[in-house]
Amino acid sequence: MSSTPQATHRLPRDTDAGDGSRLVALDIDGTLLDQELRLAPAVRSAVRDVVARAHVVLATGRCIVSTRLVADRLGLARGYAVCSNGAVVARLGTFAPVAVRTFDPAPAVHLLLQHMPDALVAVEELGVGYRVSAPFPPGDLSGLQRVEPLDALVEHPVPRVVVNRPGWSAQSLLQVVDSAGLRGVTYTVGSTAWLDLAPQGVTKAAALEEVRVRLGVPPEGTLAIGDGRNDIEMLRWAHRGLAMAEAPPDVRAAADEVIGSVGDDAVATVLAHRFR
Numbered sequence: 001m002s003s004t005p006q007a008t009h010r011l012p013r014d015t016d017a018g019d020g021s022r023l024v025a026l027d028i029d030g031t032l033l034d035q036e037l038r039l040a041p042a043v044r045s046a047v048r049d050v051v052a053r054a055h056v057v058l059a060t061g062r063c064i065v066s067t068r069l070v071a072d073r074l075g076l077a078r079g080y081a082v083c084s085n086g087a088v089v090a091r092l093g094t095f096a097p098v099a100v101r102t103f104d105p106a107p108a109v110h111l112l113l114q115h116m117p118d119a120l121v122a123v124e125e126l127g128v129g130y131r132v133s134a135p136f137p138p139g140d141l142s143g144l145q146r147v148e149p150l151d152a153l154v155e156h157p158v159p160r161v162v163v164n165r166p167g168w169s170a171q172s173l174l175q176v177v178d179s180a181g182l183r184g185v186t187y188t189v190g191s192t193a194w195l196d197l198a199p200q201g202v203t204k205a206a207a208l209e210e211v212r213v214r215l216g217v218p219p220e221g222t223l224a225i226g227d228g229r230n231d232i233e234m235l236r237w238a239h240r241g242l243a244m245a246e247a248p249p250d251v252r253a254a255a256d257e258v259i260g261s262v263g264d265d266a267v268a269t270v271l272a273h274r275f276r
Contacts, residue, residue, distance in 0.1 A: 022054035023217040025082070025208050025234060026267070027226035028062060028070050030191075031244055034262045039073050046268035047074050053275050054223075055215050058092075059204045061085045061188075061196055061230050063160065064127050066142030068095045084124060085188065085230050086207035087159035087198050097126065099210065102157035103199035108185050109154050109161060112195075115176050116165055123153050124160040137166060161197040168193035188230040191248075196230065204230065205237035223274070225259070225267055227251065242270060 129143025235241030
């Protein structure tokens with residue numbers, strides 16, 4: 001099975017890069033926001049303070065629509081966001097996409113549904129929301145949901161596919177996905193029965209490297225903080241990769257350092273220490 005990434009936009013040279021020589025890549029869920037999607041005032045203030053000293057890049061599995069909501073809460077209006085696990089890079093403020101990677105979702109989706117015929121499938125509709133095989137549980141997806149037949153969902157290249165199996169554990173889903181033998185895509189399983197599919201070779205780290213080069217930040221000027229398996233490559237990419245205390249063992253192992261928990265405002269503490 002093959003899936004060739006298609007670049008619908010290439011990341012151009014920046015004309016508004018600022019003078020910062022450092023780049024801070026921040027995951028959102030479980031890093032900036034807790035499980036109840038709360039943003040601590042201390043975290044918001046710390047992120048805002050760093051903007052004056054470094055390029056702050058949100059790096060998330062969220063789509064553009066959902067990422068924009070968090071950027072607004074943080075008060076970020078300048079710079080970049082890496083969305084959809086690296087498949088989409090957008091400008092903060094306008095959230096206009098500046099780089100998009102897509103792939104043919106049909107082979108992977110059809111293979112997975114052979115093993116999980118009752119799984120829910122969603123494909124990202126850039127800047128709008130998702131087209132779905134059936135409605136997802138409330139709160140699981142941001143933006144509009146439009147129910148379509150499966151053949152219509154996988155008819156055209158997309159930047160991201162979500163496969164969800166409500167009622168399963170993340171470990172059960174991971175076992176099925178591993179046994180299915182997916183090829184030609186990048187995939188990650190979250191802390192629940194939630195699977196993200198992206199074009200082969202597309203990760204947060206790959207997109208962040210493009211942003212780093214565009215901004216002219218030296219490799220040694222990069223810092224990343226995250227908590228999920230979709231952050232592993234990002235933590236290894238950064239000159240200094242920090243994992244949240246709640247991160248799974250394989251994520252913590254990929255980091256240079258394990259910091260405190262989201263409930264203790266660990267991101268605020270770290271940023272205040274490193275950028276005072």
